[in-house]
Amino acid sequence: MTLSNSEEQLMQLLWKQERAFMKDLVEAYPEPKPASTTVATLLKRMQDKKFVGYKQLGRSREYFPMVPQKDYFSKQFKGLIKNFFNNSPSQFASFFTEETNLSRKELEELKTLIDSEIKKK
Amino acid sequence: MTLSNSEEQLMQLLWKQERAFMKDLVEAYPEPKPASTTVATLLKRMQDKKFVGYKQLGRSREYFPMVPQKDYFSKQFKGLIKNFFNNSPSQFASFFTEETNLSRKELEELKTLIDSEIKKK
DNA sequence: TATCATCTTCTACATTTGTAGAATTAAAAT
DNA sequence: ATTTTAATTCTACAAATGTAGAAGATGATA
Numbered sequence: 001m002t003l004s005n006s007e008e009q010l011m012q013l014l015w016k017q018e019r020a021f022m023k024d025l026v027e028a029y030p031e032p033k034p035a036s037t038t039v040a041t042l043l044k045r046m047q048d049k050k051f052v053g054y055k056q057l058g059r060s061r062e063y064f065p066m067v068p069q070k071d072y073f074s075k076q077f078k079g080l081i082k083n084f085f086n087n088s089p090s091q092f093a094s095f096f097t098e099e100t101n102l103s104r105k106e107l108e109e110l111k112t113l114i115d116s117e118i119k120k121k
Numbered sequence: 122m123t124l125s126n127s128e129e130q131l132m133q134l135l136w137k138q139e140r141a142f143m144k145d146l147v148e149a150y151p152e153p154k155p156a157s158t159t160v161a162t163l164l165k166r167m168q169d170k171k172f173v174g175y176k177q178l179g180r181s182r183e184y185f186p187m188v189p190q191k192d193y194f195s196k197q198f199k200g201l202i203k204n205f206f207n208n209s210p211s212q213f214a215s216f217f218t219e220e221t222n223l224s225r226k227e228l229e230e231l232k233t234l235i236d237s238e239i240k241k242k
Numbered sequence: 243t244a245t246c247a248t249c250t251t252c253t254a255c256a257t258t259t260g261t262a263g264a265a266t267t268a269a270a271a272t
Numbered sequence: 273a274t275t276t277t278a279a280t281t282c283t284a285c286a287a288a289t290g291t292a293g294a295a296g297a298t299g300a301t302a
Contacts, residue, residue, distance in 0.1 A: 004288075004289055004290080022249065023248075034291070036248085036249080036292095037251095037291080037293070037294095040251080040292095041251095042289095042291095058298095058299075059249075059298060059300090060248070060249055060298095060299090073201070074220060076201060080194070080197060083129075083133055084194045089221045089222075089223060089227070090230060090231065093217070093227075095191075095194075097231070097235055098234075102214070103242075104239060106214075107239050109211065110211065110218070110235055111232055111235050113214070114228050114232050114235070117218050118225060118228050118229065121224075126260090142278085142279085143279060143280090144278065156261070156262050156263080157279075158262055158281090159261050161279070162261075162281095163260085163261095165280090165281085166259090180267090180269045180270090180279075
């Protein structure tokens with residue numbers, strides 16, 4: 001099960017807010033904001049897909065993500081890696097280092113990070 | 122303009138082959154292979170979207186990608202980074218190093234790679 | 243309490259996507 | 273020359289997606 005584009009956009013807003021009422025979500029959209037019924041429809045579809053849950057609070061519902069952003073990202077990312085780099089993260093890594101313009105400092109930091117990962121092994 | 126899922130799947134096949142006739146593309150699909158008319162439809166839509174071109178060779182057409190795989194990947198990837206890591210590649214990098222299970226050897230290689238990138242600066 | 247502000251659910255509808263049959267064409271093989 | 277193979281274009285249609293109005297429900301507020 002995947003999210004469609006507009007569902008994913010909404011999901012991003014929800015992840016950012018952690019938990020939110022419909023109104024907050026609608027407001028979080030950049031102009032032009034969608035009709036609230038549009039958001040309602042999306043939320044409902046996302047509930048069907050088990051991506052969103054809610055807690056009834058008096059009159060209305062407080063929505064929250066049922067899938068952590070990280071998990072979702074991982075899945076997306078693995079998909080990309082699989083298609084474009086033949087399932088080889090290290091192959092991707094070299095692409096990344098070469099193509100992304102990281103500053104010297106960022107590269108240094110990354111190196112440090114890698115070192116600490118190596119130590120963990 | 123983006124590719125839909127099934128279009129992207131076909132695009133992957135085309136990238137792999139570099140240039141191909143319809144038949145080759147259909148054959149490259151895993152079972153169950155789609156009807157060739159399905160592929161034809163997709164190819165046509167992809168032409169409209171300027172993702173695919175072809176060269177008329179006698180009776181039929183040799184199709185080829187008009188968008189390099191790398192460019193396409195970059196765009197996708199940047200999109201992900203933007204949504205999930207607030208446009209910060211270095212933030213992504215740390216996620217990557219921690220979450221992807223690279224072996225010690227791969228990590229070492231990556232480090233070397235980063236070093237050579239640093240030298241370039 | 244009458245009115246407002248919100249929400250939610252239903253319904254609707256145009257587009258896009260996923261898939262493929264029918265018909266036509268033309269080159270290839272026998 | 274006839275049959276076969278591969279392609280191409282048209283048409284079709286169900287499912288998914290993007291958007292939103294209408295109507296009903298319920299707290300909040302004047």
